[in-house]
Amino acid sequence: MIKMSEEKFREKLTATEERFLNYIIDNDIKNINPIIRPDGVIFSGISGFEISENETIEELLFSLTDKGYFFEQEFDRSIFCPSCGSIHVYSKLN
Numbered sequence: 001m002i003k004m005s006e007e008k009f010r011e012k013l014t015a016t017e018e019r020f021l022n023y024i025i026d027n028d029i030k031n032i033n034p035i036i037r038p039d040g041v042i043f044s045g046i047s048g049f050e051i052s053e054n055e056t057i058e059e060l061l062f063s064l065t066d067k068g069y070f071f072e073q074e075f076d077r078s079i080f081c082p083s084c085g086s087i088h089v090y091s092k093l094n
Contacts, residue, residue, distance in 0.1 A: 011067040016051065020060055021069065023049050032061065032070075040085075 013021070023029075023046070033044045043057060051057055064070050080086065 013067070014063075016055060016060060017064055017067075017069075020046075020049060020064070 024032075027045070027048075029045045031044075032046055035042050035044055041058075043061070046057065049057070051060065061070065065072050
């Protein structure tokens with residue numbers, strides 16, 4: 001889960017980051033929770049935000065977290081394939 005941080009902000013925002021923060025404010029989004037699906041991870045409340053092809057929503061969220069706009073909390077765990085990134089991974093206990 002990612003929530004807004006109370007810290008002071010110092011680093012300059014990119015145009016996409018600024019547009020994303022405005023989207024969050026305009027849509028009154030308080031929490032962004034990951035939803036793990038067979039086709040990957042999506043985030044609640046922000047599916048309507050359009051992002052360019054050379055960026056990912058995960059990169060945007062991590063960047064804003066690094067800049068102090070959000071803080072990160074562990075929500076759930078999943079295993080991703082190191083080769084293809086799929087969450088269709090089966091583990092075996094020896």
